[in-house]
Amino acid sequence: NWYTAAExxxxxxxxxxxxxxxxxxxYLLGFGFFVSVYSITLTCAAAILICVFFVQHNFDGSYAHxxxxxxxxxxxxxxxxxxxxxxxxKWFSADIGYHNIHHLCERIPNYNLQACHNQNIHLLRSAKTLRMVDIPDCFKYILWDCPSNRLTSIASFxxxxxxxDLERANEA
Incomplete structure (x- = not known):
């Protein structure tokens, strides 16, 4: 999808x-070899970026409604x-870490996301900051808790x- 003829x-x-x-x-490497290596590389990269995308939406305290x-x-x-x-x-992922900026305005090109984030840091105080060490914890937030309007883990559920069950047993 493009907005202008230049795009x-x-x-x-x-x-x-x-x-x-x-x-x-x-032609240089042989089509079979090239397609094999390219497919494996593309699959691994897609898996990693899907995980990164997942954790940027599924974390403790994530707004969902x-x-x-x-x-x-x-x-x-x-x-x-x-x-x-x-x-x-940051370079390999086209600055996907600034996902909250992307949600505010999807038309901001990836090379301007960091500058936009830095100029508006005062408005983003309530935004969740995740670090690489936080990524594994995000994978447990996979259930939607309707009464509390939030994501929860299976263990919490x-x-x-x-x-x-204990309350019901005590009432009986």
Whole structure:
């Protein structure tokens, strides 16, 4: 999807270059070898970026809400995180760590996300900051708790269910 003729031509030129490089590398390395290595590399990169995307939305205290009463600004700032990444990973991921900025305005190009984040840091105080060490903990927030309107872990869900069972047993 493009907004201007210039974006269309950039996209077309980029696609022609990519396909040209694929053909060149296929001839140079052999098409079977190139497609095998390319497929494995692409699959691994996609898996890593899917995980990064997942943790930027699923963390303790993440804003999630039913459609009724949903707040766009709160959803953008508290429903996605700022993921601090080392410089090399910022480059490889096209600054995906500034995901909350992207949710505020998807038209900001990735090379301007850090500057936008730095200039508006005072407005992003309530945004969650995640670090690389926080990533494994985010994978446990996979259940939606309707009564509390929040994401929860399976362990927390079981603990709450046991508490309810104990209350019912004590009442009986």
């Amino acid at each position: 269309f031509w950039h996209l077309l030129f980029n696609n022609i270059c990519v396909v040209g490089i694929w053909i060149f590398l296929g 039913k459609t009724e009463g949903w707040d766009y600004l709160e959803g953008a700032i508290k429903g996605s995180s700022y993921l601090e990444l080392p410089t090399v990973l 079981r603990q709450a269910a046991q508490s309810i």
